[in-house]
Amino acid sequence: MTHFSKDTECFFRSPVREIFKKVDLSSIYSFAGGYPSADTFPLEDIRSTMSKVIDKWGGVAFQYGATQGVTVLREAVAKRCGVPVERVQITSSSQQGIDVCTRVLVDPGDVVLTSNPSYLGALQSFCSYRADIRGVSHCSDIVRFEQDYVKTIEEALSEGKKIKFLYMIPDFQNPSGETLTLQERKMMVSLARKYDFLIVEDSPYRELRYEGDPVPTMYSLDPERVVHLGSFSKIFAPGFRLGWILANEDVLDKIYVCKQSLDLCPPVFDQYVAAEFLQSGLLDANLSKSIELYRHKRDVLLSLLEKYMPENVSWTHPEGGLFLFLTLPEDFDSVAFYDRALSAGVAYVAGSFFHTDGGGKNTMRLNFSFLDENRMEPGIKILSDLLR
Amino acid sequence: MTHFSKDTECFFRSPVREIFKKVDLSSIYSFAGGYPSADTFPLEDIRSTMSKVIDKWGGVAFQYGATQGVTVLREAVAKRCGVPVERVQITSSSQQGIDVCTRVLVDPGDVVLTSNPSYLGALQSFCSYRADIRGVSHCSDIVRFEQDYVKTIEEALSEGKKIKFLYMIPDFQNPSGETLTLQERKMMVSLARKYDFLIVEDSPYRELRYEGDPVPTMYSLDPERVVHLGSFSKIFAPGFRLGWILANEDVLDKIYVCKQSLDLCPPVFDQYVAAEFLQSGLLDANLSKSIELYRHKRDVLLSLLEKYMPENVSWTHPEGGLFLFLTLPEDFDSVAFYDRALSAGVAYVAGSFFHTDGGGKNTMRLNFSFLDENRMEPGIKILSDLLR
Numbered sequence: 001m002t003h004f005s006k007d008t009e010c011f012f013r014s015p016v017r018e019i020f021k022k023v024d025l026s027s028i029y030s031f032a033g034g035y036p037s038a039d040t041f042p043l044e045d046i047r048s049t050m051s052k053v054i055d056k057w058g059g060v061a062f063q064y065g066a067t068q069g070v071t072v073l074r075e076a077v078a079k080r081c082g083v084p085v086e087r088v089q090i091t092s093s094s095q096q097g098i099d100v101c102t103r104v105l106v107d108p109g110d111v112v113l114t115s116n117p118s119y120l121g122a123l124q125s126f127c128s129y130r131a132d133i134r135g136v137s138h139c140s141d142i143v144r145f146e147q148d149y150v151k152t153i154e155e156a157l158s159e160g161k162k163i164k165f166l167y168m169i170p171d172f173q174n175p176s177g178e179t180l181t182l183q184e185r186k187m188m189v190s191l192a193r194k195y196d197f198l199i200v201e202d203s204p205y206r207e208l209r210y211e212g213d214p215v216p217t218m219y220s221l222d223p224e225r226v227v228h229l230g231s232f233s234k235i236f237a238p239g240f241r242l243g244w245i246l247a248n249e250d251v252l253d254k255i256y257v258c259k260q261s262l263d264l265c266p267p268v269f270d271q272y273v274a275a276e277f278l279q280s281g282l283l284d285a286n287l288s289k290s291i292e293l294y295r296h297k298r299d300v301l302l303s304l305l306e307k308y309m310p311e312n313v314s315w316t317h318p319e320g321g322l323f324l325f326l327t328l329p330e331d332f333d334s335v336a337f338y339d340r341a342l343s344a345g346v347a348y349v350a351g352s353f354f355h356t357d358g359g360g361k362n363t364m365r366l367n368f369s370f371l372d373e374n375r376m377e378p379g380i381k382i383l384s385d386l387l388r
Numbered sequence: 389m390t391h392f393s394k395d396t397e398c399f400f401r402s403p404v405r406e407i408f409k410k411v412d413l414s415s416i417y418s419f420a421g422g423y424p425s426a427d428t429f430p431l432e433d434i435r436s437t438m439s440k441v442i443d444k445w446g447g448v449a450f451q452y453g454a455t456q457g458v459t460v461l462r463e464a465v466a467k468r469c470g471v472p473v474e475r476v477q478i479t480s481s482s483q484q485g486i487d488v489c490t491r492v493l494v495d496p497g498d499v500v501l502t503s504n505p506s507y508l509g510a511l512q513s514f515c516s517y518r519a520d521i522r523g524v525s526h527c528s529d530i531v532r533f534e535q536d537y538v539k540t541i542e543e544a545l546s547e548g549k550k551i552k553f554l555y556m557i558p559d560f561q562n563p564s565g566e567t568l569t570l571q572e573r574k575m576m577v578s579l580a581r582k583y584d585f586l587i588v589e590d591s592p593y594r595e596l597r598y599e600g601d602p603v604p605t606m607y608s609l610d611p612e613r614v615v616h617l618g619s620f621s622k623i624f625a626p627g628f629r630l631g632w633i634l635a636n637e638d639v640l641d642k643i644y645v646c647k648q649s650l651d652l653c654p655p656v657f658d659q660y661v662a663a664e665f666l667q668s669g670l671l672d673a674n675l676s677k678s679i680e681l682y683r684h685k686r687d688v689l690l691s692l693l694e695k696y697m698p699e700n701v702s703w704t705h706p707e708g709g710l711f712l713f714l715t716l717p718e719d720f721d722s723v724a725f726y727d728r729a730l731s732a733g734v735a736y737v738a739g740s741f742f743h744t745d746g747g748g749k750n751t752m753r754l755n756f757s758f759l760d761e762n763r764m765e766p767g768i769k770i771l772s773d774l775l776r
Contacts, residue, residue, distance in 0.1 A: 001584075002493070002586060002638060002639060003493075003550060003552065004492055004493060004642055005491065005492055005493055005494055005495050005498075005517075006495050007491065007492070007495075008492050008642050008645075008646070011642070011645045011646060011649075012645070013645050013648065014648050017455060017648055017652075020454075021454070033452075035451060035452055036451075038446070038447025038448070038450070038451055039447070041447045041450040041451075043442055043446060043447070043450075046442070046450070047438070047439060047442050050435070050438050051435060051439075054431055054434070054435050058426070058431060059426025059427070059429045059431070060426070061627055062426070062429040062431075062434070062625035062626070062627035062628070063423060063424075063426055063429075063625070063626060063627055064421075064423055064621075064626045064627070065627065066408075066409070067405060092480050092629070092651050092655075093651040093652060095649070095650070095651050095652045096650065096651045098649075099649055099650050099651070103393065103395065104392055104393055104395070104396050105390075105391075105392060105393055106393055107393050107394050107395075110393075121648070121649060121652065124648060124649040125649040125650075128646065128649050129393075162391060164391065196389075198390060233452075237450035237451070238450070238451060238452045238656070239449055239450035239451055239452070239453065239655070239656035239657045240450070240655060240656075240657065241480070241651060241652075241653070241654070241655045241656070250390060251390060254392055254396050254399070257396075257399045257400070257401050258396070258399060258516065260401065260402050260405055260509070260512060261399075261483070261486075261487055261509060261512040261513040261516050262483070262484065262487050262513075262650075263480050263481040263483050263484045263487070263629060264405075264481060264483045264509065264629075265629070266629070267480070267627070267628060267629045267655045267658055268626070268627030268628075268629070269627045269628065269658070270655060270657070270658065
């Protein structure tokens with residue numbers, strides 16, 4: 001009998017990925033997952049860019065690359081983010097960014113603070129290192145919101161715990177779709193300074209803004225204390241598995257050495273393609289089109305919810321990103337309801353999966369990027385009828 | 389001040405990757421590294437295959453993929469290896485294969501057995517999880533060789549240690565270039581059964597055989613107890629960062645869940661390209677050419693060593709792979725010598741870096757795949773002159 005490591009006892013499966021193993025996405029109305037629309041992948045531009053990369057770089061594009069990432073991509077990301085290139089580590093997906101930050105910071109039992117609800121893949125990673133996850137629910141009253149954080153922090157410290165970092169998705173959060181105000185971001189940064197922990201700012205959706213003005217990144221508020229995670233998955237295509245980390249040099253150095261033994265370097269050809277796509281302006285041109293498409297799809301979903309949902313259901317109105325979050329009557333159980341919905345041909349993700357405290361049973365996450373526009377109405381109609 | 393995890397205290401940098409950060413490879417005679425020759429990358433076939441993948445798969449090739457790997461690639465690997473597809477996990481590099489096996493098996497202090505010397509990237513990974521690494525040197529007398537293993541195992545057990553796995557590169561080992569006989573493989577498998585540990589068989593070079601007959605894989609001797617790691621880096625191109633794991637279903641399931649939080653899935657487009665390259669026969673056609681090229685380069689290097697090296701230097705005669713291993717007089721220190729060699733324009737990797745016990749000071753690893761054939765002679769001449 002194989003004796004697995006203690007970490008494995010805390011592994012848990014992604015319920016989202018398990019859904020996708022069981023059903024053929026194209027056969028149902030899927031509001032589950034966080035897939036971009038395949039319509040946003042500029043196939044012909046990608047084809048010509050790939051050919052250009054082969055012409056320009058030849059064998060270098062298929063050879064081993066530097067652990068930090070290839071120089072042209074690091075430079076392009078540095079320029080886009082307005083940071084020195086020494087601050088940029090390219091990752092093999094932004095999920096790897098979350099994982100490697102946890103790896104270099106967390107010992108079993110250390111506290112990771114996060115919003116409640118939070119991104120499932122991050123919770124999986126924290127759990128897998130046996131972190132002690134403590135979630136704080138959002139509160140629109142900033143004074144009470146800060147008090148809730150302080151209470152959680154003080155409680156952990158009084159138990160003799162070390163708080164390693166606060167994990168946040170400040171823009172168009174997954175799953176809630178909510179965005180932190182500047183005041184809220186400043187409050188968190190000042191708590192991080194006061195109690196001496198880092199902030200990991202996960203920012204895959206930031207550039208998908210459909211209305212309103214951008215709020216400064218947490219990284220910009222304190223580049224020494226905030227580790228920023230970026231992703232090409234939503235602004236280019238997830239199939240390349242590329243992201244980046246911005247961090248202070250101490251943290252980045254640990255991540256760099258860790259990455260040597262994790263996978264040596266990010267996918268090399270893919271990095272040259274991403275760099276070329278950025279530099280040529282094709283990425284930004286395509287991103288503008290994606291924003292148009294997603295804004296429209298969000299609006300369609302919002303109006304369908306308005307039209308079909310029962311009175312006792314409410315939802316968030318995200319200014320960007322890929323998700324909105326439904327709240328149903330208190331006695332509703334979205335996990336128990338899921339099999340009925342799937343049998344009727346509709347998929348969503350139950351909100352409790354994102355919660356750090358077993359709460360959120362009466363919530364569900366709906367994605368509006370993946371499903372074709374003309375399939376949204378029948379899907380929401382089925383879901384609404386079932387809910388009635 | 390940031391408090392890093394305890395694991396980070398055991399991280400160490402790859403001396404090989406540090407060399408590459410400091411010097412421009414094209415400006416020196418480099419026998420360091422384990423890079424394939426860029427001449428083996430079939431650029432035009434890759435270009436047309438990429439185009440074919442875009443036509444055939446469209447957006448699917450750029451979307452998120454299954455954590456286990458895309459089905460067509462898993463099927464192609466399963467067919468090539470003669471195993472059921474359920475036994476195949478695609479990895480984002482075979483380095484990730486090593487890392488994830490260690491992650492799911494090893495707690496701090498657990499013993500990992502390995503050959504001495506062994507692959508540096510594996511030692512990095514074992515150390516990073518605070519494994520207790522115990523190396524056994526090769527011995528051509530099988531009875532003594534087995535005794536050496538038994539002694540090491542019994543010693544560890546008498547200290548109350550858990551032995552989690554034996555890590556082996558049975559074909560054309562990195563760094564020694566040596567290949568284990570069938571008898572040696574059987575001995576190791578029977579020890580693994582007797583003492584109830586797994587074997588991780590790292591097999592990136594197996595298909596690069598230039599003479600002699602293939603020896604059965606350790607996996608074929610016991611598919612339940614041996615985890616086999618394969619790689620596309622040496623049979624296709626390392627810039628795609630793709631490998632595979634064959635393992636029993638218990639082990640594979642743990643790896644699968646771990647991989648969800650590590651990076652969700654391997655690079656998707658790259659997987660479709662690799663699958664198409666395999667299925668079309670292009671991979672095997674190109675591999676035949678690579679074998680021709682490397683056999684020739686190995687022979688060139690062997691004859692140059694014969695011609696130029698001082699009498700008191702000996703070396704291995706590998707039947708395949710990318711490396712041979714030099715042994716110098718006992719008082720020689722290849723680490724101290726390295727700066728002189730580099731100043732004179734020649735790079736190698738000091739043998740002690742691969743040793744688990746601080747030994748091997750009088751050894752060095754030479755790679756024969758990367759350097760152009762016509763640059764080998766001046767390089768070996770400089771190195772030989774310096775050694776005199």
